[in-house]
Amino acid sequence: MDLPLPLIKVEGTPSECGVAYGAAARAMIAANTANYLDRFAATGLDRPAVRRAGSLFRAASRQHAPRVAQLLDGVAEGSGVPVEEIYALNARTELLYGNRATECTSIGVLDSRTASGHTVLAQNWDWHPAQRPYTLLLATRDERGSTVLTLTEAGMLAKAGFNDAGLGVCVNMLTSDRDGRPGGVPYHVLLRAVLEQRVLGSALRVACSTPRSASINLLLGQSFSAGVPDSVGVPGEIIDLEVAPSDVGVLNPIDGVITHANHFEALPTVHDTLRDIGSSSLFRSARARRLLGSLPIAEKDIQGVLADHGGYPQAICRHDADALTEEDRSESLYAVVLDLDERRMSIAAGPPCQADTYHEVRLTGLFA
Known part of the structure; x- marks a missing residue:
């Protein structure tokens, strides 16, 4: 399979999947952990402080997302990285929450608006360019037969992805005055817990009810289109959740489309700290919606929006060109399109304006 990054496939119980993943990506996980330890140190967190934080996040994850915690404990065992550091790795957003770099533009289109008649999610993943070598695709099939495919960083469990029940998620960082509160599960643990769900309502319940320490x-x-009684011909659904510590905002599709960047649009009860400093986020979401237009939306149209340079270099297609400091550097590392009807991920190495092609991974036959 011709892909722009490694694909790791594991099967078994959560613990068995975690151990196999840790062993398969052992070198990448060790390197990624060392990389983040350096980034944590630059913000004043030495290794003992990181491990103390990781221990707290492990306790919260075991309480509120036990199957995900079993996965992460297995990753630590398989990779040989201390378990507290694996949890700190998965809590990199919480531990770096003072870093206000913005990342990602997301798009959701209902089947009533797509040229294919399929429900589609898409996004650019914008992050520090140093993370590119530590990125992979993770495919898991658990003991119940549930299959998940997700883009992620080595040692972590989720980012943009979907499962064989046709449920998918894209993600954007948010920042609020509530971030940093203790007791929540890591951002990326919450993402994985959502992807473990088979029903949209259950995914919403997990997203809303799980305690968190960072906005997302x-x-x-x-x-x-499959797997649900009498579901043939039933339209799909998309919904956006702005999840802050102790509060949730909701956006429903307008004319079959939802777009989102890195500022709050539906949750006036929290103070959006991004508004204190300004950001390209304030136009990226609206621009993405406008560029999609009013005609039936083909997948190439979505790819074109992900490659848009309006506001370059701080555009939807983000380029590493104008950072004030090393920590502020950001680039669209990968572009992802999820066709939820086909259970298909199309992924391009970023910046997407330079991508010659999108590479496809389908869940069908992945574990044949």
Whole structure:
């Protein structure tokens, strides 16, 4: 399979999947952990402080997302990285929450608006360019037969992805005055817990009810084209959740489309700290919606929006060109399109304006 990054496939119980993943990506996980330890140190967190934080996040994850915690404990065992550091790795957003670099533009389109008649999610993943070598695709099939495919960083469990029930998620970082509160599960643990769900309502319940310490935007969707009684011909659904500590905002599709960047649009009860400093986020979401237009939306149209340079270099297609400091550097590392009806991920190495092609991974036959 011709892909722009490694694909790791594991099967078994959560613990068995975690151990196998840790062993398969052992070198990448060790390197990624060392990389983040350096980044944590630059913000004043030495290794003992990182491990103390990781221990607290492990306790919260075991309480509120036990199957995900079993996965992460297995990753630590398989990779040989201390378990507290694995949890700190998965809590990199919480531990770096003072870093206000913006990342990602997400798009959701209902089947009533796509040229294919399929429910589609898409996004650019914008982050520090140093993370590119530590990125992979993770495919898991658990003991119940549930299959998940997700883009992620080595040692972590989720980012943009979907499962064989046709449920998918894209993600954007948000920042609020509530971030940093103790007791929540890591941002990326919450993402994985959502992807473990088979039903959209259950995914929403997990996203809303799980305690968190950082703000996060989840663009969720599900195709009802298979696996549900009498679901043939039933339209899919998309919904956006702005999830802050102790509060949730909701956006529903307008004319079959949802777009989102890195500022709050539906949750006036929290102070959006991004508004204190300004950001390209304030136009990226609206621009993405406008560029999609009013005609039936083909997948190439979505790819074109992900490659848009309006506001370059701080555009939807983000380029590493104008950072004030090393920590502020950001680039669209990968572009992802999720066709939830086909259970297909199309992924391009970024910046997407330079991508010659999108590479496809389908869940069908992945574990044949």
